[in-house]
Amino acid sequence: xxxxxxxxxxxxxxxxxxxxxxxxxxxxxxxxxxxxxxxxxxxxxxxxxxxxxxxxxxxxxxxxxxxxxxxxxxxxxxxxxxxxxxxxxxxxxxxxxxxxxxxxxxxxxxxxxxxxxxxxxxxxxxxxxxxxxxxxxxxxxxxxxxxxxxxxxxxxxxxxxxxxxxxxxxxxxxxxxxxxxxxxxxxxxxxxxxxxxxxxxxxxxxxxxxxxxxxxxxxxxxxxxxxxxxxxxxxxxxxxxxxxxxxxxxxxxxxxxxxxxxxxxxxxxxxxxxxxxxxxxxxxxxxxxxxxxxxxxxxxxxxxxxxxxxxxxxxxxxxxxxxxxxxxxxxxxxxxxxxxxxxxxxxxxxxxxxxxxxxxxx
Amino acid sequence: xxxxxxxxxxxxxxxxxxxxxxxxxxxxxxxxxxxxxxxxxxxxxxxxxxxxxxxxxxxxxxxxxxxxxxxxxxxxxxxxxxxxxxxxxxxxxxxxxxxxxxxxxxxxxxxxxxxxxxxxxxxxxxxxxxxxxxxxxxxxxxxxxxxxxxxxxxxxxxxxxxxxxxxxxxxxxxxxxxxxxxxxxxxxxxxxxxxxxxxxxxxxxxxxxxxxxxxxxxxxxxxxxxxxxxxxxxxxxxxxxxxxxxxxxxxxxxxxxxxxxxxxxxxxx
Numbered sequence: 020x021x022x023x024x025x026x027x028x029x030x031x032x033x034x035x036x037x038x039x040x041x042x043x044x045x046x047x048x049x050x051x052x053x054x055x056x057x058x059x060x061x062x063x064x065x066x067x068x069x070x071x072x073x074x075x076x077x078x079x080x081x082x083x084x085x086x087x088x089x090x091x092x093x094x095x096x097x098x099x100x101x102x103x104x105x106x107x108x109x110x111x112x113x114x115x116x117x118x119x120x121x122x123x124x125x126x127x128x129x130x131x132x133x134x135x136x137x138x139x140x141x142x143x144x145x146x147x148x149x150x151x152x153x154x155x156x157x158x159x160x161x162x163x164x165x166x167x168x169x170x171x172x173x174x175x176x177x178x179x180x181x182x183x184x185x186x187x188x189x190x191x192x193x194x195x196x197x198x199x200x201x202x203x204x205x206x207x208x209x210x211x212x213x214x215x216x217x218x219x220x221x222x223x224x225x226x227x228x229x230x231x232x233x234x235x236x237x238x239x240x241x242x243x244x245x246x247x248x249x250x251x252x253x254x255x256x257x258x259x260x261x262x263x264x265x266x267x268x269x270x271x272x273x274x275x276x277x278x279x280x281x282x283x284x285x286x287x288x289x290x291x292x293x294x295x296x297x298x299x300x301x302x303x304x305x306x307x308x309x310x311x312x313x314x315x316x317x318x319x320x321x322x323x324x325x326x327x328x329x330x331x332x333x334x335x336x337x338x339x340x341x342x343x344x345x346x347x348x349x350x351x352x353x354x355x356x357x358x359x360x361x362x363x364x365x366x367x368x369x370x371x372x373x374x375x376x377x378x379x380x381x
Numbered sequence: 382x383x384x385x386x387x388x389x390x391x392x393x394x395x396x397x398x399x400x401x402x403x404x405x406x407x408x409x410x411x412x413x414x415x416x417x418x419x420x421x422x423x424x425x426x427x428x429x430x431x432x433x434x435x436x437x438x439x440x441x442x443x444x445x446x447x448x449x450x451x452x453x454x455x456x457x458x459x460x461x462x463x464x465x466x467x468x469x470x471x472x473x474x475x476x477x478x479x480x481x482x483x484x485x486x487x488x489x490x491x492x493x494x495x496x497x498x499x500x501x502x503x504x505x506x507x508x509x510x511x512x513x514x515x516x517x518x519x520x521x522x523x524x525x526x527x528x529x530x531x532x533x534x535x536x537x538x539x540x541x542x543x544x545x546x547x548x549x550x551x552x553x554x555x556x557x558x559x560x561x562x563x564x565x566x567x568x569x570x571x572x573x574x575x576x577x578x579x580x581x582x583x584x585x586x587x588x589x590x591x592x593x594x595x596x597x598x599x600x601x602x603x604x605x606x607x608x609x610x611x612x613x614x615x616x617x618x619x620x621x622x623x624x625x626x627x628x629x630x631x632x633x634x635x636x637x638x639x640x641x642x643x644x645x646x647x648x649x650x
Contacts, residue, residue, distance in 0.1 A: 134470040259490040265477070266484050269469055276431050277537070278457030278485035323471035323517075326492045 050327045057334040064341045068112040069104050071345055076100045111235040118299045119340025120333035121250050125292040126310025127332045128257055131264035132288050140296045140310040143200040147207030148177020149300035153230040154214040157223050167301045174297030177203055232356030233304035235344055246298040253291035264325040306357050308365030315372050382406050383540050383572045389439035399425050400597040407572045412588035415576045421593045423576040431462045431543050457485035461539035466526045466550055472517035475529050482536035504536040524555035544575035560585050580634050
């Protein structure tokens with residue numbers, strides 16, 4: 020505490036000004052730099068994702084095929100190359116970017132409102148609920164659109180039940196809410212076990228596994244279109260309101276004395292994150308780790324301020340998801356499930372981050 | 382009058398009233414120190430005034446307007462709350478932390494603008510902690526954190542500042558510096574209310590004093606008259622003497638323990 024150290028005010032004033040100048044320039048420049056660098060990286064990985072695969076297309080051709088949709092270019096590629104790039108790889112590449120960035124945003128939001136950096140978007144049971152929804156539909160031999168709707172509904176119902184429990188016992192405590200989430204999550208896991216037990220091992224079980232481990236192999240623009248509004252609108256709302264997350268992360272009392280209506284604001288954030296996660300799960304199945312690891316990485320690089328951390332986390336999430344997807348379809352002849360690689364890569368990566376951040380985490 | 386509290390009563394459960402029929406008022410430049418034993422309900426009273434708890438009955442007027450009818454944002458523009466020093470989950474820099482004081486002036490869909498950062502920088506300058514600006518709030522000392530909290534409340538530009546045990550967890554020197562800072566803020570025209578366990582701080586501030594007893598009755602008066610040896614002895618259940626010290630230019634509180642008195646008797650004999 021240096022209230023009284025006015026023995027040499029001129030000295031401390033100049034030091035203050037110089038320090039202010041020195042620190043002002045790097046912070047805003049650092050954000051701009053990281054933003055553009057990571058966007059460039061995203062574009063590179065995007066191009067790689069279109070070119071790399073079992074049927075590899077030269078990178079130059081890939082870019083030409085992509086731009087032929089908007090520019091009048093001479094066809095120097097064959098129709099097979101075009102089909103692979105535009106029909107097979109383009110939809111899943113776009114899906115990977117959208118889902119990776121949306122899950123990262125949703126995870127970062129949960130981490131701020133629950134004041135806990137160890138929280139993932141599954142905290143209130145949305146993924147487990149969506150899995151149960153999808154599995155029930157699969158058990159009833161429904162078509163893929165019904166499975167998608169059922170997964171979405173399952174996720175929302177699970178979170179609705181989770182958020183109702185604290186209300187029933189008239190508690191506003193975050194701890195009660197988190198405990199309810201854990202209870203509902205494990206209830207859903209148990210239901211999943213029952214469903215897997217009764218499912219047809221030849222057909223249904225494989226499809227249920229697809230949901231539980233996550234994959235982009237069945238994603239198309241047709242399956243993506245209906246959930247895009249329930250991803251984009253909540254994403255836009257969270258990004259617009261992201262400064263409130265800083266204040267919410269200080270705790271309920273402080274946020275309230277700073278003029279924030281806790282219940283409404285937190286409700287909006289939980290609703291938006293839940294919609295995002297449920298939409299992602301019903302497209303690609305559950306994908307663990309992204310929502311936990313990526314916000315951490317973004318905060319480690321750019322700092323805790325959500326004003327900067329959220330956009331960076333979204334770009335990182337897109338890059339991470341694309342790299343995972345590329346690896347999934349290249350390292351083994353049969354395509355790997357996303358959940359396997361996000362776990363295998365995510366867990367050691369997370370330990371590395373914990374190691375780097377050990378001073379900041381209590 | 383910035384703050385007028387009329388017949389305020391509060392209970393957590395209907396069986397025991399934490400306090401009842403509390404009346405006092407506070408104007409520009411006045412400080413009110415709330416004293417009371419552990420569990421008497423000092424913080425509860427402060428939280429009621431901070432709009433965190435809702436009183437059972439009675440009303441709180443802010444510049445004549447009933448607080449219960451104001452929205453949270455308007456209240457936050459008038460009342461600043463300084464919580465006890467704590468550790469947030471995320472390592473915001475000091476500057477990012479202080480600019481959060483601007484929240485009541487920032488729209489739901491907006492982020493702080495250059496003008497808000499300027500006000501935050503001025504608050505840091507005011508507290509003479511500009512050098513901490515880019516340091517993570519989680520990595521500075523307790524005394525520095527208390528200064529940052531004060532800078533945040535200055536950036537909030539309220540008329541009334543509430544402080545919940547601002548001297549708790551601070552070393553002897555820093556406790557005194559915080560009390561000095563509170564006195565300076567009062568001289569600048571803020572109205573301030575703080576809870577404290579140290580009657581000396583109330584004596585140094587030399588403003589209004591409120592004593593909350595176990596029966597939930599709040600007695601308000603001026604420090605010089607209220608903080609008598611008798612009142613303090615009764616409040617804390619100890620033998621307390623107030624002695625005028627010429628060097629300090631004020632009364633000091635001394636606890637007389639049985640052992641010390643015996644020793645004194647021994648020295649005299």
